[in-house]
Amino acid sequence: MSTHPCPIEELLWNNGLRRTKDRQFMIAKLRLNRTWTLTQMDNVLPQTSQTTVYRNLKKFLDLDxxxxxxxHNHETHFEWMDREHHDHVICKKCSIAECIPCPSPDLNKHRIELEHICLLCNND
Ligand SMILES: [Zn+2]
Ligand SMILES: [Zn+2]
Ligand SMILES: [Zn+2]
Known part of the structure; x- marks a missing residue:
């Protein structure tokens, strides 16, 4: 078994970014199987100003x-770059988008966004 240093720490380090708690938190969130809008990320970082959240997102974008x-609904959804092709299903109520395996692998280059009502919203 090879020992692996924390990949997130290594990433920030390799990209010359200071390892702030916010950045580590944001990266952990961005690596989940879903997308994040600026608003959604800001909501899970109540102590951090939206400007800081935006700046960090912008940095991550610039660094690919x-x-x-x-x-979707005029909001950009961001997600971790290093992934195989897949598509998304978006909740019409809360706008949370989950990554799903491609429903049409035979199609040429495409992006599919399906809409649904997620389990959490369905329980309301
Ligand atoms: Zn929902
Ligand atoms: Zn995705
Ligand atoms: Zn696809």
């Missing part, structure tokens, strides 16, 4: 750590 997955 994240990419713009799609725009």
């Amino acid at each position: 750590l994240i990419e713009e997955a799609f725009v």
